[in-house]
Ligand SMILES: O=P(O)(O)OC[C@H]1O[C@H](OP(=O)(O)OP(=O)(O)O)[C@H](O)[C@@H]1O
């Protein structure tokens with residue numbers, strides 16, 4: 011599961027430097043490219059491929075004296091330098107820079123319409139269409155809120171965006187609220203994909219509401235909710251994507267993950283001697299499972315913390331998993347192991363780990379997954395492999411159990427997941443096949 015993206019925007023002192031720090035805090039959301047645009051009477055952009063620390067060298071923001079900046083970390087499998095964000099967009103005599111988290115569902119038909127009118131796009135990324143649509147409507151209406159109202163009507167799908175336009179920040183979250191977006195206020199106005207990226211600035215934070223638009227300029231910040239749809243927050247932010255120390259739409263990611271483990275232990279207990287997690291993202295649910303079941307939690311798998319995206323040397327998938335994770339024999343040898351992870355996508359990680367644990371002496375391996383099986387594709391910003399690659403798309407739980415070589419296997423139910431997160435205002439389309447209406451109503 012890839013393609014998250016993290017966005018940032020601020021009007022404050024030393025805004026470009028703060029964008030840099032916030033992007034480091036959002037690095038988990040995208041590691042392929044990073045960039046910052048700032049305002050100095052016009053738009054200046056510094057961006058490139060790689061991690062934030064690779065793109066921005068010690069002096070690359072020297073001379074970036076500005077009180078207005080936006081930033082982006084990107085996750086995408088393709089894309090040229092021009093498509094690393096912020097993206098500069100021109101239309102109808104205006105220019106803006108935009109950062110975007112999400113994916114549009116009607117990108118191709120709307121883009122074609124613009125092309126038929128004679129507009130020439132400069133990139134192949136959906137983000138450009140949002141900027142073009144905004145500028146086109148702004149050129150007629152001369153009002154940022156009214157232009158964004160038109161964008162909401164025209165452009166469907168998932169988008170949390172920040173734009174740098176005419177010495178202002180224009181911020182919006184789609185009316186479904188697929189992707190998170192947080193607003194912080196203190197010595198200025200700040201926006202970030204997750205509030206955990208704003209904590210270091212000592213701000214009061216709240217969620218940007220679905221359908222809410224902000225126009226922020228020196229001395230003034232206005233916001234209005236200008237579009238309404240049924241709320242459907244991406245449940246995978248809680249299961250896997252977001253940082254555990256983030257609060258998204260009023261719900262702590264850590265607590266939601268912990269409760270997923272608790273619910274799972276209630277629904278599908280296991281006879282085991284020790285509970286171990288698949289690090290990193292499986293840890294919090296494993297703790298919840300252990301506490302609820304009364305089985306001790308131990309660290310049975312250790313993750314090499316330097317393995318990130320820098321590991322590009324070609325190697326067999328098996329060797330990759332062994333480099334990334336290794337078992338602690340003293341924890342698993344001779345024991346009945348309950349192995350907890352947040353999710354299974356293709357099943358490659360789990361198959362390898364089960365074997366690894368058996369090789370290290372585990373007597374039994376009972377796999378417990380703190381989310382329901384992923385069976386359907388996502389069109390709202392998450393690059394789920396095709397259905398053919400999803401291990402659960404057409405298989406029964408029993409077949410998956412055999413495939414991964416476990417002694418038993420259970421997934422959290424959809425109801426259990428809703429109880430754990432504490433709301434049913436969730437997009438769960440990749441689990442249930444029910445896609446939020448607004449995103450496909452075009
Ligand atoms: O079924 P698969 O296709 O093998 O993928 C599933 C694994 O991928 C994710 O973790 P990831 O390896 O991204 O790392 P993390 O948990 O350390 O963030 C997820 O948490 C599962 O562990």
Ligand SMILES: NC(=O)CC[C@H](N)C(=O)O
Pocket residue numbers: 013014015084085086093095110111112113114135136137391
């Ligand atoms: N992961 C994302 O949110 C991607 C944003 C945008 N669609 C892009 O490809 O750059």
Ligand code: SF4
Pocket residue numbers: 188243244245246247387388389390391392437438439440441
């Ligand atoms: S389909 Fe799945 S990954 Fe995509 S937005 Fe909905 S819950 Fe999130």
Ligand SMILES: [Mg+2]
Pocket residue numbers: 288289290291292351352
């Ligand atoms: Mg994982």
